[in-house]
Amino acid sequence: MKLLETLARLCAILAGILLIGITLMTVYSVIGRDFFGKALTGDFEITAVMTGAAISMFLPYCQLRRGNIIVDFFTAKTSDSTRSKLDRVGAFLLAVMMGLCAWRATLGGMSAFKSNSGTMMLGFPEWIVYCFIVPGLTLTAIIALTQAIRGFSHVEGEEVLL
Secondary structure: OHHHHHHHHHHHHHHHHHHHHHHHHHHHHHHHHHHHOOOOOOHHHHHHHHHHHHHHHHHHHHHHOOOOOOOOOOOOOOOHHHHHHHHHHHHHHHHHHHHHHHHHHHHHHHHHHHHOOEOOOOOOEHHHHHHHHHHHHHHHHHHHHHHHHHOEEEEOOEEEEO
C-alpha cells in the first residue's frame, strides 16, 4: 500500500507543479498584455489543458485521504459498522466510475492521436493532454478499489488506506 501512497503523492506534487506553471504563465501574460501590449498567444488554451491534467492528478491523493465529499446526512445516526460498509460501497462505486472514465479517456486519447487533432490556436496535440489525465484517473480507481476491498483505518487523526 505504500506504493499507492507514494504514487498518489507524486501525482499531487506534479499537479502542484503544473499549477505553479499556470500561475507563472498567467502572470507573464497579464504583465505582457498590460505593460507591453502583447500577451502570450494561446494562454487560455494552455491554462485549460494544464488545469484539466492537474485536476486529474490531484484525485488519487484526495481519494487516498478520503477528501472527497461524503453526504452523511442520512447516515449520521447509524452505527460505525453501517457507515463503514456504506463507505466501502461508495469507494467501490467511485472505483467503477474512475475506471470507466480512465477507459474512455484512453480511447479518446487514442482517437486524438490517430486523427492528429490539436487545440484551435496553438495546434497543441490533444493526445498529450490525455496522457496526463489517464494515469490520475486510473490510480484513483485502483486506490478506491483497494479501499473498497480492504476498508479504511484511522491513523493519527487521518483516515487512510489500510
